[in-house]
Amino acid sequence: MLFRVFIRKPTEEDCQELLSLHQKSKEFHFPWAFPPLTEQACINYINRCKNKDFEGLLICRSTDDKIIGVANFSQIFYRAFQNAYLGYYVGVDFAGQGLMTEGVRLSINYAFGTLGLHRVEANIQPENVASIKLVTRLGFTQEGFSLRYLKINEQWRDHERWALTVEDWEIAIPQTL
Numbered sequence: 001m002l003f004r005v006f007i008r009k010p011t012e013e014d015c016q017e018l019l020s021l022h023q024k025s026k027e028f029h030f031p032w033a034f035p036p037l038t039e040q041a042c043i044n045y046i047n048r049c050k051n052k053d054f055e056g057l058l059i060c061r062s063t064d065d066k067i068i069g070v071a072n073f074s075q076i077f078y079r080a081f082q083n084a085y086l087g088y089y090v091g092v093d094f095a096g097q098g099l100m101t102e103g104v105r106l107s108i109n110y111a112f113g114t115l116g117l118h119r120v121e122a123n124i125q126p127e128n129v130a131s132i133k134l135v136t137r138l139g140f141t142q143e144g145f146s147l148r149y150l151k152i153n154e155q156w157r158d159h160e161r162w163a164l165t166v167e168d169w170e171i172a173i174p175q176t177l
Contacts, residue, residue, distance in 0.1 A: 005103045007057045007110060010049055015042045017067050021091040028092035031153050032128050035089060055115060059103030068094040071107035082118035084111060101137055112166045123149060123159040140164045
């Protein structure tokens with residue numbers, strides 16, 4: 001299967017391109033995501049990607065290596081839990097083309113393969129229909145609803161809790177990568 005995107009870890013050289021993507025997409029992301037909007041915040045994000053409990057991946061277009069989105073695994077736990085929280089966003093110019101479905105799919109393969117995780121959880125605001133459709137396409141199961149789960153833009157917001165285990169991933173998605 002040929003993918004239109006690939007994933008890679010960010011480097012400091014990505015700061016300006018990432019910042020441009022975030023600034024151009026600021027209104028598009030509101031109120032779902034708040035990516036770094038200053039150069040220092042981008043540098044802080046890239047440095048955070050070096051922590052053992054956080055894995056940031058850039059989703060890049062295969063034809064020109066352009067960054068089109070981001071997938072992050074945060075609060076990575078190992079030992080008996082082997083779990084992480086998944087967050088992702090696409091740039092406004094690349095939305096609605098199926099690129100994020102491909103990019104998040106590659107990111108989940110990375111989480112279950114390279115990182116050795118057993119479970120990935122995505123918490124999504126109920127009004128974020130596009131994001132819910134994305135996780136549904138990838139085989140996530142809705143596990144619950146969390147009232148006032150996360151403070152976003154100074155408001156506590158409800159979230160649906162979606163999860164995927166490696167066993168369900170292997171059944172739902174043919175592994176032809």
